[in-house]
Amino acid sequence: MEARIRENRWQHSPHSVRTFISKNKAGQSKTLLLKPAMSAWKYKKSKLKMRRPEKYTMSNPFGRDLVIRMFHVNKHYGAKQALVDLSLEINQNEFVFVTGPSGAGKSTLLKLLYRGEPVSGGQIIIDGMNLGAIPDKRIPMLRRKIGIIFQDYKLIVRKTVFDNVALVLEAAGQKQGLIQKKVRSVLRIVGMEDRLDAMPPSLSGGEQQRVAVARAVVGDPTIILADEPTASLDPESARIVFELIQQFHEKGATVLIATHDLEMARRSGGRLIRLRSGRLENDTHMSDL
Amino acid sequence: MIRIYIKRAIEDIRNNRMITLVTIVTIALSVLIVSSFALFYANIGKMLSTWQEGIRIIAYLKADATEAQIAEFQQLLSQIPDIDRIQFIPKDEALAQLKEQMKHQESLLTHLRGNPLPDSFEVSARSQEGNWDKMEVLASRIKSFDLVEDVEYGQKWLQRIAQMVELFRLAGYGLGAVFLIAGVFIVANTIRLVLYSRKEEIEIMRLVGAANNFIQAPFYLQGLILGGLGGAGGVVILMAAYLTVTAKLRQTMIFGFIHLSFLSPPVCLSIVLASMLVGWFGCYLSLRQFLKN
Structure with missing residues (x-):
């Protein structure tokens, strides 16, 4: 594709919506979202009301595979500062650990990334979307690009394992045939294919977290956010869950894990972002340590 | 979905x-x-x-009404557009009807001296569904004739x-x-x-x-x-x-x-x-x- 359009670049995002980054003669770039199987030519010729570059999409002037950009982000809850002037850039397919003591702002950082809460100051750009500018009704679109894993699993107790995982695809409006296929496939990968009809309360913590991982990845997200994913698990379950996350990272996802578990971070390599009192204390690569 | x-x-x-x-x-x-x-x-x-469709106005005529006056009155009534049908009921026929209706209480009528009932006209109005005022106007108009002693229709209870x-x-x-x-x-x-x-x-x-x-x-x-x-x-x-x-x-x-x-x-x-x-x-x-x- 790059050979065909010299100055333009394609990015594949979940749900087959391709991001077309176009550079004009002046060197300015803009991001377009295109429907699948539609060429740039068709896009330009089409008289249909297509999804034009939206006001909350941002140009990506760096030409790199930046997935997350944070510009001087602040977050406060009343008088309490949770994040202070945080600037970060995270590339596609990076494996990032966010560590720090309790109250350092790890979970807050993740919450801001999936727009669980708005920033108090600064800007966050995820996959070309400016989170400060997107209207509320577009938040689901953002979240479909992100798979989230929580410490407390957040599975719906009244739904079966299958239904919990299928929910992501149902919410994205996928067809039943595809849902059946993908959910079974992902549950096979996480080793839960024989517990499709089980209800979450009947599963162990490790099993529930494996289902949560399956739910996080079933929509082929660009980014996986995990907030203390192994904190409530026994070492063996923690290892399995962590290996699963690594497995999906190898398939191309960008992973951000907020954790206290430095040992896990050390074992896996990757980038280590250390926060203290909401400030960036250290941003390094494991190999540099 | x-x-x-x-x-x-x-x-x-x-x-x-x-x-x-x-x-x-x-x-x-x-x-x-x-x-x-x-x-x-x-x-x-x-x-x-x-019920309303079945309402008839009964115009009771004065006792001294002559046949010629009655015929003239009938002529006048027939010219009123709101009137559908007119039927003259002579007092003898009215008494016969009354006797027929009260055949179980016949004793009440046996001591009657003469016929106390007046001649009357039974007037059916054109369909006046839901229009009580028109009915009232028609009744008043009929009553305004000199020959008419009184008019009666089931207006009040209806x-x-x-x-x-x-x-x-x-x-x-x-x-x-x-x-x-x-x-x-x-x-x-x-x-x-x-x-x-x-x-x-x-x-x-x-x-x-x-x-x-x-x-x-x-x-x-x-x-x-x-x-x-x-x-x-x-x-x-x-x-x-x-x-x-x-x-x-x-x-x-x-x-x-x-x-x-x-x-x-x-x-x-x-x-x-x-x-x-x-x-x-x-x-x-x-x-x-x-x-x-």
């Missing part, structure tokens, strides 16, 4: 059976009360029209019934409005309880990228189902009551004089649809408030 929504709506109804049942019964009772008024109004209105029916109609509207609002709030409350019981689930849905439409659709369906079932229940109860009452009336003499009919299928359908709308609106109120939070 619709299948998923229906599945979730039914799941919710199943999980909240008791509160759903209470809601349906309450809506059914509201619908029953309002549609009872509608049924009463429809039947009494029809009955009044029938008018009183009509006023009562009007009162019932207004009461029906008032009660309808009250029960409509009550229905909306009952459904709103039910959906709110379901929403709160599923608060965590909805939060999780949002986290995995579910849009508001995806979250709301099953609740709207639920509102429609509750409203529809309540409405249908109300109509069914009303029909059962109607059949019971008509079966009882059939055994009495009264049934020959009144012709009752149930609400027409389009009216029944409208009642059910209106109940569904009530359910939908109650749901809308709850969701708007809940999702805003």
Whole structure:
């Protein structure tokens, strides 16, 4: 594709919506979202009301595979500062650990990334979307690009394992045939294919977290956010869950894990972002340590 | 997608059976009360029209009226456009009719000296459905002739019934409005309880990228189902009551004089649809408030 359009670049995002980054003669770039199987030519010729570059999409002037950009982000809850002037850039397919003591702002950082809460100051750009500018009704679109894993699993107790995982695809409006296929496939990968009809309360913590991982990845997200994913698990379950996350990272996802578990971070390599009192204390690569 | 929504709506109804049942019964009772008024109004209105069509004005002539005057008067009456039919009833025929009607109390008439009844004209007006004033004007016009001693027609009691029916109609509207609002709030409350019981689930849905439409659709369906079932229940109860009452009336003499009919299928359908709308609106109120939070 790059050979065909010299100055333009394609990015594949979940749900087959391709991001077309176009550079004009002046060197300015803009991001377009295109429907699948539609060429740039068709896009330009089409008289249909297509999804034009939206006001909350941002140009990506760096030409790199930046997935997350944070510009001087602040977050406060009343008088309490949770994040202070945080600037970060995270590339596609990076494996990032966010560590720090309790109250350092790890979970807050993740919450801001999936727009669980708005920033108090600064800007966050995820996959070309400016989170400060997107209207509320577009938040689901953002979240479909992100798979989230929580410490407390957040599975719906009244739904079966299958239904919990299928929910992501149902919410994205996928067809039943595809849902059946993908959910079974992902549950096979996480080793839960024989517990499709089980209800979450009947599963162990490790099993529930494996289902949560399956739910996080079933929509082929660009980014996986995990907030203390192994904190409530026994070492063996923690290892399995962590290996699963690594497995999906190898398939191309960008992973951000907020954790206290430095040992896990050390074992896996990757980038280590250390926060203290909401400030960036250290941003390094494991190999540099 | 619709299948998923229906599945979730039914799941919710199943999980909240008791509160759903209470809601349906309450809506059914509201619908029953309002549609009872509608049924009463429809039947009494029809009955009044029938009675009204049968109203005749009797013009009693003065005792000294000559045959020539009577013929002239008949000529004048026939020129009035609102009059449909005129029938002259001579006093002898009137007495014979009276005797026929009172044949069981014949003794009352045996001591009569002569014929106390006057000659009269029975005048049928053209259809004046619902127009009492026209009837009154016609009667006054007939009475204004010198030859006429008095006029008589069943205006007063019919008018009183009509006023009562009007009162019932207004009461029906008032009660309808009250029960409509009550229905909306009952459904709103039910959906709110379901929403709160599923608060965590909805939060999780949002986290995995579910849009508001995806979250709301099953609740709207639920509102429609509750409203529809309540409405249908109300109509069914009303029909059962109607059949019971008509079966009882059939055994009495009264049934020959009144012709009752149930609400027409389009009216029944409208009642059910209106109940569904009530359910939908109650749901809308709850969701708007809940999702805003």
